[in-house]
Amino acid sequence: MAAIIEVRDATKRFGAHAAVDRVSLSVAEGEFFALLGPSGCGKTTLLRLIAGFETADGGSIAIDGTDMTGVEPQDRPVGMVFQSYALFPHMTVAGNVGYGLRVTGVAKSEIERRVAETLALVKLDGYAERMPAQLSGGQRQRVALARALVKRPRVLLLDEPLSALDAKLREQMRHELVRLKQSVGITFVIVTHDQSEALSMADRVAVMELGRVRQIAAPDELYEHPNCRFVAEFIGRINLFDGRAAGVVEEAGGRRLIVEGAALGRVGVPMNGASAAASALAVGVRPEKVRLDAAEPDDQRIRLQGRVVEIAYFGETSQIMLALDGGATVSAALTNATRSVRPGVAVGDVLWASWDPADTLVLET
Amino acid sequence: MRHDRLRSWREDGAAFWALTAPPVLWLVAFFVVPLAMVWLVSFAGRGPQGQVLPVATLENYARALEPIHLLIIAKSVAIAVAVTAICVVIGVAMALVIAFAPTRWKNPLLLLVMLPFWTNLLIRTYSWIALLRSEGLVNLGSGWLHEAADALLGLVGLDGLMPAFQPVELLYSTSAVILSLIHIHLPFVVLPAYAALERIDRDCLESSLDLGATPAQTFRLVMLPMAMPGIATGALIAFILALGSFVAADLLGGTDSIMIGNLIQRQFTASNDWQFGAALSFLLLYVTFALVWLNAARRARVPS
Ligand SMILES: Nc1ncnc2c1ncn2[C@@H]1O[C@H](COP(=O)(O)OP(=O)(O)O)[C@@H](O)[C@H]1O
Ligand SMILES: [Mg+2]
Numbered sequence: 001m002a003a004i005i006e007v008r009d010a011t012k013r014f015g016a017h018a019a020v021d022r023v024s025l026s027v028a029e030g031e032f033f034a035l036l037g038p039s040g041c042g043k044t045t046l047l048r049l050i051a052g053f054e055t056a057d058g059g060s061i062a063i064d065g066t067d068m069t070g071v072e073p074q075d076r077p078v079g080m081v082f083q084s085y086a087l088f089p090h091m092t093v094a095g096n097v098g099y100g101l102r103v104t105g106v107a108k109s110e111i112e113r114r115v116a117e118t119l120a121l122v123k124l125d126g127y128a129e130r131m132p133a134q135l136s137g138g139q140r141q142r143v144a145l146a147r148a149l150v151k152r153p154r155v156l157l158l159d160e161p162l163s164a165l166d167a168k169l170r171e172q173m174r175h176e177l178v179r180l181k182q183s184v185g186i187t188f189v190i191v192t193h194d195q196s197e198a199l200s201m202a203d204r205v206a207v208m209e210l211g212r213v214r215q216i217a218a219p220d221e222l223y224e225h226p227n228c229r230f231v232a233e234f235i236g237r238i239n240l241f242d243g244r245a246a247g248v249v250e251e252a253g254g255r256r257l258i259v260e261g262a263a264l265g266r267v268g269v270p271m272n273g274a275s276a277a278a279s280a281l282a283v284g285v286r287p288e289k290v291r292l293d294a295a296e297p298d299d300q301r302i303r304l305q306g307r308v309v310e311i312a313y314f315g316e317t318s319q320i321m322l323a324l325d326g327g328a329t330v331s332a333a334l335t336n337a338t339r340s341v342r343p344g345v346a347v348g349d350v351l352w353a354s355w356d357p358a359d360t361l362v363l364e365t
Numbered sequence: 366m367r368h369d370r371l372r373s374w375r376e377d378g379a380a381f382w383a384l385t386a387p388p389v390l391w392l393v394a395f396f397v398v399p400l401a402m403v404w405l406v407s408f409a410g411r412g413p414q415g416q417v418l419p420v421a422t423l424e425n426y427a428r429a430l431e432p433i434h435l436l437i438i439a440k441s442v443a444i445a446v447a448v449t450a451i452c453v454v455i456g457v458a459m460a461l462v463i464a465f466a467p468t469r470w471k472n473p474l475l476l477l478v479m480l481p482f483w484t485n486l487l488i489r490t491y492s493w494i495a496l497l498r499s500e501g502l503v504n505l506g507s508g509w510l511h512e513a514a515d516a517l518l519g520l521v522g523l524d525g526l527m528p529a530f531q532p533v534e535l536l537y538s539t540s541a542v543i544l545s546l547i548h549i550h551l552p553f554v555v556l557p558a559y560a561a562l563e564r565i566d567r568d569c570l571e572s573s574l575d576l577g578a579t580p581a582q583t584f585r586l587v588m589l590p591m592a593m594p595g596i597a598t599g600a601l602i603a604f605i606l607a608l609g610s611f612v613a614a615d616l617l618g619g620t621d622s623i624m625i626g627n628l629i630q631r632q633f634t635a636s637n638d639w640q641f642g643a644a645l646s647f648l649l650l651y652v653t654f655a656l657v658w659l660n661a662a663r664r665a666r667v668p669s
Contacts, residue, residue, distance in 0.1 A: 053571055073574045080575045086568035090590045100576030103586070151576060 009059035021211035034198035037208035079148030094128035263328035290332035303354035407643035425644035456554030464562040554599035561595020
């Protein structure tokens, strides 16, 4: 598919501080793309560069094959949904939604038709004459969406669209956005600091840290194959152990990297593309891939013995934390798959935590 | 725990009254009572020497509606409207400049706007005399320019081409009154307009641009309506103050520049007609109340 947005080495500095630092990414036509990262990492700034509200200090941004340098926001084929929604408080819902058509001289009858059509799309028929102050947060959000969509942009840019909603509504709007995306068929670029939002909605996610893109990948790829410690820790939960490379061995299953660490001892893990020369490594495993046994497991598995210090009940899972001898901890997530059977574990039990070497992540730090 | 000490006035009546009573008594003694007295006087009869007679009459109000007084009222309103209109145009422009100035410039600019407040009204009015009189700075300046132009023409052998300089009569006219009233009342428009502009969510403006509006459309369709409550409040204050002013008309106005304020002042001094003066004062107060109420009602209608 053709790239609708092509960002090359884009840099934006505020004073000496680079809010966006040599970012390159390309968004395919029709894709649901997410920019994910902690607060202050430059997501909004990157979105504003694409929308044209900020001018890049370096690099280039092209939309639909056209270089956007010097193109004003009003002339870019993108629509922006602001984090604050930015509805015009003195206009009705219909006035807000029709605004972008009115200022560009679209005929009155055409405006009415398209406003009604778009309000139906966001399920707000019947609200046309309300004022924004008379709407709930979720309804305001829909008005903001309709106002941007009525212009039929090639790309919709959404800055933290769900952050102002309460948890229940957020969940509902998440499905709504995916449905909307499917029915209008345009490209969505969404900014969020909430990993579950990004993972559940987006086709691909760019993880940012301190103005830089650390990894761009599909959600499952990000979770199962993070390319660095930052991404591994930012997405989901993970047990991480410090270690260093201590050679490579050839085995039947392929080349294995030998890693030595204080808590870990000496283990062989799949290479995962990690360099055998790297002195500082982190070995990680996701809690749901860790099994707990009273008896020492079979030889293939990487294992650690510890004492249960905490059991956290989350409903669908229980997180069991073991304290190891050296002071490190390892967590296992157990699914509460049936109502009656709870993990037969109590604080103080001495257990073996083990996992398949193939589930091990080796990360350069 | 600090908030424990913040108790309701119901629980702590003594403290509440100890703090509230002095200002309330002050207001009653020096504002409500005198105002009530003036109000009563506005319905009183007038004795041969101007004494206040205890009879209830609407005579004083009826006199205010005589053509000669109506003319003065109409003229005052016209002056106040002109002053307000010009104050709004200049004031909104100034407020815009300040609202969009770099942050470190905002406070110095606001200070410049407020500076005249700290200068006595009479001094500000006399300054206009110094500027506008026939030997004033404006005439001196233009006279100097005239001479310079004449000298320049003289250099190229065209001396005597320019007519002799005639100082312009600027002072003692309605224009001079309006000019000084604009100067005095401008901050009352600038400050609320600035506050309203400053409060506008910048995202709304960017959103407008993003939706394809030009900056001019954004100003007309988004900024101005969103700042309107502040601008209206500023305009209202300027109008009320200009309508009741009398110093400018007294010092800078010509024989025909008398305003309702001068008329009132004259009743309490030279004419010794307190009854009529009180009625005129209260007419002005009724108009003020009506305007303030209308503004409040309009604001209540617009949900923010
Ligand atoms: N207009 C601005 N002036 C100065 N610094 C800014 C401005 N906008 C953003 N920044 C800084 O740039 C960094 C990135 O900000 P932003 O893009 O808003 O982050 P995010 O949206 O990821 O939370 C932050 O450190 C922020 O303080
Ligand atoms: Mg942000």
